[in-house]
Amino acid sequence: MNRDPSAPAMTQDELKALVGRAALAYVEPGQIVGVGTGSTVNCFIDALAQAQAQAQTRIAGAVSSSEASTQRLRAHGIAVFDANEVGELAVYIDGADEIDPRGYMIKGGGAALTREKIVAAQARRFVCIADQSKWVQTLGRFPLPVEVIPMATQRLIRQFAALGGEARVRLRDGVPLVTDNGQHILDVHGLRIADPVAFESMVNDWPGVVTVGVFAHQRAHVCLLGTPEGVRTIA
Ligand code: 5RP
Numbered sequence: 001m002n003r004d005p006s007a008p009a010m011t012q013d014e015l016k017a018l019v020g021r022a023a024l025a026y027v028e029p030g031q032i033v034g035v036g037t038g039s040t041v042n043c044f045i046d047a048l049a050q051a052q053a054q055a056q057t058r059i060a061g062a063v064s065s066s067e068a069s070t071q072r073l074r075a076h077g078i079a080v081f082d083a084n085e086v087g088e089l090a091v092y093i094d095g096a097d098e099i100d101p102r103g104y105m106i107k108g109g110g111a112a113l114t115r116e117k118i119v120a121a122q123a124r125r126f127v128c129i130a131d132q133s134k135w136v137q138t139l140g141r142f143p144l145p146v147e148v149i150p151m152a153t154q155r156l157i158r159q160f161a162a163l164g165g166e167a168r169v170r171l172r173d174g175v176p177l178v179t180d181n182g183q184h185i186l187d188v189h190g191l192r193i194a195d196p197v198a199f200e201s202m203v204n205d206w207p208g209v210v211t212v213g214v215f216a217h218q219r220a221h222v223c224l225l226g227t228p229e230g231v232r233t234i235a
Helices: 012-026 039-053 067-075 113-121 150-162 196-204
Strands: 032-035 061-064 089-094 123-131 144-148 166-169 184-189 209-212 222-227 230-234
Touching: 012 039, 012 089, 012 123, 012 222, 012 230, 032 039, 032 113, 039 067, 039 089, 039 123, 061 067, 061 113, 089 113, 113 123, 113 144, 113 209, 144 150, 150 166, 150 184, 196 209
Parallel strands: 032 061, 032 089, 089 123, 123 222
Antiparallel strands: 144 184, 144 209, 166 184, 222 230
């Protein structure tokens, strides 16, 4: 999609809306779609609802990666299925905090990383929708979210420190944020993740880690990147 070069610059929200709409091209009528979490995905959910209302794309429903997305889907009248009720999904659509040219991502800024990884693993294809601010050459500028079991927090903070990372417990209203799964989030600052596959495997093995926010094993197969020139499709 090309834009008029004389048009005013697009805001980040407009870029999110652009890729949210573009993701509709990956949704087939009658499908159950895997749906991620976050402000970019909210644009996708709204576009999906509009397409349903106009009878352009009528899906059977969604498998959702968070309570927040479930609420939004249901508010639009879109059926939400439990992941265990359905088989393999054709497509999972989600945003990212960072994505690199190989489709490796950092996710979890919205604290939904565990369910996001579960739904991504159930889908044949991961379509990442992101505005251009998320594009990086090497993962690690965005503090890495890690969902942890609270009794392991202090040891895990020390394990990340040994790698040169500073892990902080994510707070909400002054107390540790509790995820949809009843656990806590560490945000790890100062990492440079040169080998995302090896890094994800290593941290996954640490006792007390529920999910690490590196998505390398569940990488994106397609990235729809919102740029001022339009949507760039990177596959
Ligand atoms: C939530 C996520 C989101 O996909 C990520 O944080 C991007 O969010 P947004 O679209 O709001 O920038 O991983 O856990």
